[in-house]
Amino acid sequence: MLLKTGPALTSRKPHSIQVAPITSRGKLTAVCALRSAKRLKYSGLNRPTGDVKIVHVESDGGDTWRLQPILELIKGGAVGIIPTDTLPAIVCDLENRDAVLRLYAVKDMDPKKPLSILCRDFKDIAHYTGGLPVSNEPGSRNWFNTVRRILPGPYTLILPASKNLPSLMVDFMKAKTIHRKSVGVRIPADAVCQAVLEGVGHPLLCTSVHVVKNATVPDVGSMLEAYGGNGIDFIVDVGPCSASLSTVVDMTGPDPEVIRVGSGDPSMFE
DSSP states (O other), X not given: OOOOOOOOOOOOOOOOOOOOOOOOOOSXXXXXXXXXXXXOTTOGGGSOTTOOEEEEOOTTSTTGGGGHHHHHHHHTTOOEEEOOXXXXXXXXXXXXXXXXXXXXXXXXXXXXXXXXXXXXXXXXHHHXXXXXXXXXXXXXXXXXXXXXXXXXXXXXXXXXXXXXXXXXXXXXXXXXXXXXXXXXXXXXXOXXXXXXXXXXXXXXXEEEOXXXXXXXXXXXXXXXXXXXXXXXXXXXXXXXXXXXXXXEEEOSSSSOEEEXXXXXXXXXXX
């Protein structure tokens, strides 16, 4: 997708909303980032907290040319927030190890916590995973046909990881990595999210923003308050929308198992 450049936008007035607090279990990732300050070009620990680029776009994707600065930031190693068809996602370049380190630091996450990836299409899923379960038993379900009907959509499918998936950094201090055995993949039914993925040219590593139960999606002001001082570089805002979770399905075995029921219909896997 070719994206045109356009004029800068003025900020909208934020609305207040409750955002779940970010915990602080220690400073492993922070210490690691400080030790790697020379490598972390975009480190949020070393830049002004107000230096967050905010881009407002229409939710239908009618003005995605405004995303051009965001694409350049992501390609340069930035970490930021984009919309999806469920909760907004904090994302970074899947292939950029320094950006991945910073993404974990933004939410103070355990480095051993595996994160999902946002994909453009089934080609991305085929590249980074071992594919869907297949059975030669007579009368067995063709899961590819099922998945093709529900994606793009609000589902996270856990699949065996292929050798193309970057290793998981389980110890930032010692630079220790392991190859992941599985990975959650998503193809969001969201025009803006898909425009970002197409513009970057490959999947993004992601984690959802914190939202209190039964709340709406946090607005720009709330996300700045929650993450502005933690190292994010940008926010893509599409205006107010409802919050929902994806339905998570483990497809690493012969029969799919629904792990979490979200807005996607779980009966598709019965």
